[in-house]
Amino acid sequence: MTVYNFSAGPGVMPQQVLDQIQAEMKSFNNSGMSILEISHRSQLYTEMEQIAEQNLRDLMHVSDDYAVLFLQGGGTLQFTNIALNLTDQFHHVAYMNSGHWAQKAMEAAQKIDGLKVDWIGDPKGGLPHIQALNSDHLDYLHVTTNNTIEGTTYHQIPETIQPLVADMSSNIMAEPYDVNQFDLIYAGAQKNIGPAGMAVVIVKKSRLASHPELSQIMDYWLEEQKHSALNTPPVFCIYASGLVFQWLKQFGGVEAIYQQNQEQANLLYDYIDNSKLFNNTIPAAERSLTNIVFGTGDQQLDQQFIATAADHGLISLAGHRLVGGMRASLYNAMPTAGVHALIEQLQQFELNHGGL
Amino acid sequence: MTVYNFSAGPGVMPQQVLDQIQAEMKSFNNSGMSILEISHRSQLYTEMEQIAEQNLRDLMHVSDDYAVLFLQGGGTLQFTNIALNLTDQFHHVAYMNSGHWAQKAMEAAQKIDGLKVDWIGDPKGGLPHIQALNSDHLDYLHVTTNNTIEGTTYHQIPETIQPLVADMSSNIMAEPYDVNQFDLIYAGAQKNIGPAGMAVVIVKKSRLASHPELSQIMDYWLEEQKHSALNTPPVFCIYASGLVFQWLKQFGGVEAIYQQNQEQANLLYDYIDNSKLFNNTIPAAERSLTNIVFGTGDQQLDQQFIATAADHGLISLAGHRLVGGMRASLYNAMPTAGVHALIEQLQQFELNHGGL
Numbered sequence: 001m002t003v004y005n006f007s008a009g010p011g012v013m014p015q016q017v018l019d020q021i022q023a024e025m026k027s028f029n030n031s032g033m034s035i036l037e038i039s040h041r042s043q044l045y046t047e048m049e050q051i052a053e054q055n056l057r058d059l060m061h062v063s064d065d066y067a068v069l070f071l072q073g074g075g076t077l078q079f080t081n082i083a084l085n086l087t088d089q090f091h092h093v094a095y096m097n098s099g100h101w102a103q104k105a106m107e108a109a110q111k112i113d114g115l116k117v118d119w120i121g122d123p124k125g126g127l128p129h130i131q132a133l134n135s136d137h138l139d140y141l142h143v144t145t146n147n148t149i150e151g152t153t154y155h156q157i158p159e160t161i162q163p164l165v166a167d168m169s170s171n172i173m174a175e176p177y178d179v180n181q182f183d184l185i186y187a188g189a190q191k192n193i194g195p196a197g198m199a200v201v202i203v204k205k206s207r208l209a210s211h212p213e214l215s216q217i218m219d220y221w222l223e224e225q226k227h228s229a230l231n232t233p234p235v236f237c238i239y240a241s242g243l244v245f246q247w248l249k250q251f252g253g254v255e256a257i258y259q260q261n262q263e264q265a266n267l268l269y270d271y272i273d274n275s276k277l278f279n280n281t282i283p284a285a286e287r288s289l290t291n292i293v294f295g296t297g298d299q300q301l302d303q304q305f306i307a308t309a310a311d312h313g314l315i316s317l318a319g320h321r322l323v324g325g326m327r328a329s330l331y332n333a334m335p336t337a338g339v340h341a342l343i344e345q346l347q348q349f350e351l352n353h354g355g356l
Numbered sequence: 357m358t359v360y361n362f363s364a365g366p367g368v369m370p371q372q373v374l375d376q377i378q379a380e381m382k383s384f385n386n387s388g389m390s391i392l393e394i395s396h397r398s399q400l401y402t403e404m405e406q407i408a409e410q411n412l413r414d415l416m417h418v419s420d421d422y423a424v425l426f427l428q429g430g431g432t433l434q435f436t437n438i439a440l441n442l443t444d445q446f447h448h449v450a451y452m453n454s455g456h457w458a459q460k461a462m463e464a465a466q467k468i469d470g471l472k473v474d475w476i477g478d479p480k481g482g483l484p485h486i487q488a489l490n491s492d493h494l495d496y497l498h499v500t501t502n503n504t505i506e507g508t509t510y511h512q513i514p515e516t517i518q519p520l521v522a523d524m525s526s527n528i529m530a531e532p533y534d535v536n537q538f539d540l541i542y543a544g545a546q547k548n549i550g551p552a553g554m555a556v557v558i559v560k561k562s563r564l565a566s567h568p569e570l571s572q573i574m575d576y577w578l579e580e581q582k583h584s585a586l587n588t589p590p591v592f593c594i595y596a597s598g599l600v601f602q603w604l605k606q607f608g609g610v611e612a613i614y615q616q617n618q619e620q621a622n623l624l625y626d627y628i629d630n631s632k633l634f635n636n637t638i639p640a641a642e643r644s645l646t647n648i649v650f651g652t653g654d655q656q657l658d659q660q661f662i663a664t665a666a667d668h669g670l671i672s673l674a675g676h677r678l679v680g681g682m683r684a685s686l687y688n689a690m691p692t693a694g695v696h697a698l699i700e701q702l703q704q705f706e707l708n709h710g711g712l
Contacts, residue, residue: 003388007395010591018382018390025378026371032359032669034374036551036596039363039672072428072553073573076587080571111569190588195392197428197553197590213467215436217429231432232546234553235366236592240392313388316395 004338006328007316008148008291009170009191014333017243028239035239040229049227052242059245059254060172062179062202067224069201070238072217075101075169075188078199079108082165082184085220086207087115087139094118094138096128098154099147100322105167106142127152127286133161140164140183146171148191149320151293151327152286157181163207171290172200173248174332175258183207191290192331194241198234248332257332258289264330264339265289271343277301277350278326295325301353302326309345317342360694362684363672364504364647365526365547370689373599384595391595396585405583408598415601415610416528418535418558423580425557426594428573431457431525431544434555435464438521438540441576442563443471443495450474450494452484454510455503456678461523462498483508483642489517496520496539502527504547505676507649507683508642513537519563527646528556529604530688531614539563548646548687550597554590604688613688614645620686620695621645627699633657633706634682651681657709658682665701673698 005012028035031044038044053068062068071078082105087093095106097119109117121128127147135141140163146153148170155175157164163183172187179185184203190196201220208221216222216230223230228238251257269287272280272294280287280294295302302325306318319325328342361368384391387400394400409424418424427434438461443449451462453475465473477484483503491497496519502509504526511531513520519539528543535541540559546552557576564577572578572586579586584594607613625643628636628650636643636650651658658681662674675681684698 001388005389005393007393007398009588010393010395013390013392015382018392021392022378022381025381026374032357033361033671034369036369036374036377037361037363037366039366040552042363042672072430072590073433074428074587076573077429077571080574108571111571188588190591195592196396196588197593215433215464215467217432218436231430232365232544232552234428234590234593235546236551237553237590315389316398 001313002341003313003315004334004341005315006330006334006338006342008320008327008329009188010196011191011329011331012333013194014244014247017240017247020243021240036236038235040232040235045235048242049229049233049238052238052245055242055245055249056200059248060179060202065204065206066179066202067205067208067220069203069220069223070228070233070241071199071201071223072197072234074196074199075167075186076104076108077218078186078201079105080111081218081220082142082186083109083112083115084214084218085211086165086184087112088209090137090139092116092118092138093140093142094120094133094135095142096130096144097121097123098127098144098152099123099150100320101148101167101169102142102144105144109142123147123150126283127154130154130158130161135162138163142167145177146288146290148291149323151280151288151291152282153288155285171288173254173257174261174290176254189237189241191329194244195237198237198241260336261289261330261332264334264336265292267339267343268292268328268330271346275346275350277353278346290329290331292328292330293319293323293325295319299324305349308349309342312341312345314342314345357669358697359669359671360690360697361671362686362690362694362698364676364683364685365544366552367547367685367687368689369550370600370603373596373603376599377596392592394591396588396591401591404598405585405589405594408594408601411598411601411605412556415604416535416558421560421562422535423559423561423564423576425559425576425579426584426589426597427555427557427579428553428590430552430555431523431542432460432464433574434542434557435461436467437574437576438498438542439465439468439471440570440574441567442521442540443468444565446493446495448472448474448493449496449498450476450489450491451498452486452500453477453479454483454500454508455479455506456676457504457523457525458498458500461500465498479503479506482639483510486510486514486517491518494519498523501533502644502646504647505679507636507644507647508638509644511641527644529610529613530617530646532610545593545597547685550600551593554593554597616692617645617686617688620690620692621648623695623699624648624684624686627702631702631706633709634702646685646687648684648686649675649679649681651675655680661705664705665698668697668701670698670701
């Protein structure tokens with residue numbers, strides 16, 4: 001049985017990448033050593049890391065004005081690190097309250113002594129509008145571009161808003177954003193980048209300053225000086241993510257995968273919109289391409305569908321425990337065949353439950 | 357050419373573990389999904405994590421009085437976390453100054469506001485003696501059991517000293533320590549545990565208390581509540597480390613590998629002690645089993661040996677840049693054949709350079 005994995009993260013990886021990891025597990029780059037064994041001070045490591053970084057820069061069109069960091073601690077540690085590293089000037093930040101993870105980011109900032117944290121909008125009323133904001137007094141406005149749990153996305157962000165910090169954990173490289181609009185972009189790796197255990201931070205070098213009062217690995221300036229290897233970096237995550245970047249470049253880059261992501265999401269949203277059993281109430285302009293939430297409105301029926309789908313190899317379709325229902329995460333590595341298989345399963349279930 | 361990897365970390369992994377990772381890379385536990393793709397909220401993950409934890413508990417004889425945590429950030433983030441989580445009572449700690457990494461741990465503690473940090477000994481005079489210490493006023497005494505760069509070890513620690521915190525990064529599970537002597541033990545994974553990108557923390561539950569002022573992933577109490585999955589954990593590192601634990605249990609546990617580690621270290625130290633070219637000046641009782649430092653006293657000759665050895669597949673024998681010379685790291689996964697190959701190479705080099 002072919003398995004399609006709709007997990008919101010850790011999520012599906014490209015088969016080509018898994019093939020390569022498997023093939024060279026016992027001898028990386030013909031070294032006779034596994035990637036799991038090589039020193040982070042060796043040339044083998046340094047070259048691998050540099051290629052991974054360059055491929056990420058190419059994919060996202062990241063200029064030399066920005067540092068690219070591969071760090072531990074996931075998005076969660078970055079919630080704190082951002083608020084500690086980027087607030088020297090005004091000690092004042094604002095957060096778009098667009099969902100659960102946006103709130104988590106904000107709550108981490110609220111813990112910082114002496115930092116004023118504003119809170120814009122309420123996700124219960126839909127995606128809060130990013131209005132023309134007087135940001136002269138702000139160290140940054142924080143935006144979560146894609147809300148993994150709620151299934152909503154800021155597909156565009158007004159160019160007039162500055163300085164911006166974006167959590168792109170669940171749609172980085174799934175659709176194009178102009179890096180130059182942001183002072184800092186961060187993302188946990190485990191959705192569109194690679195295995196769990198790493199976060200990518202892309203930060204304008206001009207925003208970095210030494211923070212000797214912090215734990216060394218929380219100081220972005222120092223991590224940039226040390227090329228993300230201040231302490232032993234998450235070597236395997238960087239390696240596997242580098243293979244994903246290579247795969248995505250071969251695919252045609254973010255622009256090409258964005259086409260495929262739109263096609264896949266449209267297939268599924270079209271089905272749901274025409275269904276009498278399943279529904280999604282998010283306005284079209286705000287709908288996520290990567291996390292598609294839907295349900296029958298009947299909790300028991302939802303559970304039944306999730307179990308039936310799993311029996312047919314369609315895995316991890318349960319919505320987040322906070323919202324229930326279903327969620328299909330269509331990250332970059334999801335083949336279109338997986339979306340077709342899901343739609344067939346939805347149709348079958350709808351037929352069996354008199355929805356048509 | 358057989359390659360033997362003497363890297364101080366990331367270091368050599370057991371071949372059997374690499375075989376298994378390779379074999380099941382594309383379908384973990386017959387799930388049709390890679391270990392890199394499975395959700396950390398799935399039963400597949402939970403069972404894997406529980407088995408890994410139980411095997412570690414079995415190997416180190418860890419009682420239920422202790423929590424076992426698998427965390428991100430390496431030893432370096434734990435330097436800070438320990439000082440933040442375990443100092444509520446006296447705001448006063450002491451550190452044995454036994455080497456470079458001990459000093460790093462101490463410097464991280466010194467950054468904490470309101471924390472008094474004492475400093476015992478000077479590694480330049482040899483391994484500082486752990487004397488009978490009046491610790492009534494201390495939140496902990498910090499000991500680095502094995503000094504990776506200096507090649508020295510506290511093989512025994514007086515039972516009278518309490519409370520103790522130990523950095524065992526470079527000799528955890530390489531020789532037996534009684535966990536019950538310690539309030540907290542921590543170790544970066546990348547030497548004797550598994551791939552880089554994880555730290556293991558073993559902590560007496562009675563020492564844990566909620567720290568809502570901290571970044572959530574720095575709060576040991578909260579991580580214990582969440583079984584190390586407060587945010588997405590480093591799934592692959594936990595998985596691969598679990599396989600190493602399984603391998604070590606099959607080998608006969610810490611007691612059996614300790615025998616092998618002593619035999620291997622003795623082979624190498626005996627050769628060095630009888631050599632006219634190479635030497636090691638550390639007193640026998642303080643010598644490390646895992647990191648064996650030696651040199652010719654001639655920097656150029658050392659470099660020549662390191663290069664020659666690498667040509668023969670003996671990799672990463674350079675000493676740390678702070679001390680120079682050579683270092684052979686004989687972690688648990690080093691086969692005895694690797695030690696013999698190294699000694700042969702040393703003999704050959706000594707012959708060629710008139711040392712005999």
